[in-house]
Amino acid sequence: MKSFEEIFEKVKAELSSAVTPTAAHLWFEPLKYVYFEKDTFIIDCSDSFVQELVEEKYKELWQQAFSDTFGFDIKVKFISPSQKNEYEAKKEAKLYARVNPTKETFENFVVGPSNNFAYSAAKAVSANPKSISVNGGMNYNPLFIYGNSGLGKTHLLNAIANKIKENDPATTIIFVQAEEFTNEFLKHLSNGTTSVFHDKYRSADVIIIDDIQFLAGKEATQEEFFHTIDNYIVNDKQIILSSDRPPKDIQTLADRIKGRIEQGLLADIQPPELETRIAIIKDKCNLYDFQLPDELITYIAEKVKNNIRQLEGVIKKLKAYSNLESAQPVTINDVQSIIKNIVNYNQPVPQLTEKIILEVSKNYNVSVSDLYSKKRDVNISYPRQIAMYIIRTVTGMTFQEIGKKFDRNYSTVIHSIQTIEERLEEDSILKAQISDIIKNIQDR
16 A cells, blocks of 8 residues: 555656646645645645645646545645644644555464464454453563564554454554654654654554564663553553564563563464465465466465565566466466575575675666665666565565665655566566566576
């Protein structure tokens, strides 16, 4: 699901191409997304003059473009810089921010022995989030779900959030990545507005924080994090956390935070066994409306063992291949080729990512330093998006880990990967280029 900011940028690009280059530069380029309120996009203008002009000449054009995108009527409100703080405050106060509000539920989570305990704990919490004890006093607060990348942790967190809101829409939930929590806290700390941060993060009914290993080593943030979760525990409100490892193995996480987490329930997710992998592949085939013979499903399940995200990547690539090849039946050779491109059993992830970045830089004639830079030129940003896509596909790294690698917010990584996925559906040349890059990486 695209964020409102990504939708705004998409509409802005489309409208900019529909007017003269001068109009696009003078009147559209300065516009920035601020907030989405009910059915209205709040858009910041560079000054009052720009605000007045776009309000008078282009408002209907913008409203129509947004309405066409959403499929229902959308309004637009252009504001001047002096009005921006009001809406930024509203944005800060928005408590419930789901990562994926429709796709990831308990109903489409494939359960097996490797994840049954975490699944059951997540369902118990979602059924009664305002009580910290269930099943005869067993403490579920915090609920801490851990396991390697690509095994379904974030899916369960989203499923919890979705079920709680389904059961009681009035429940206020904060769902945030640890990286976002850190960045937001440091911004308020530098602005002297930590009271605003406290008001937001300590006033919800439920708080869900994903990938808390990214808090490790950040002393000021850890202090704030400790007091935040302590506040929820004292007030009998639910905390759900996730990480790629158990608390004891997050070496630079403060002992008192580990102690608080370990007072709750720790639930691990292991790589799925063969039967569960087969069920997952069938589920993904149904999701993408794509049929595979049972023998190919079994073959994939036997070869891709440790990462659900890689299983999904294989199915998506097979479907794209089938579409590009005029719906030709998928063969065992096709499956073997795609699995070889996705799964590499021998190379460490850091070594693989460096090889990917180097290979992309050579293929697109752009320096490695430019790929890591903040430059947004198309000849640099496009290869950067390809590098992010290949890293995600080959290594199964999380969006947060890839973002950290490129010094980008995880939402930027999501947008980049979605962009490449969309292009791959209709661009056979790009598909061949990416296949060649991956092959070159594995041959080195």
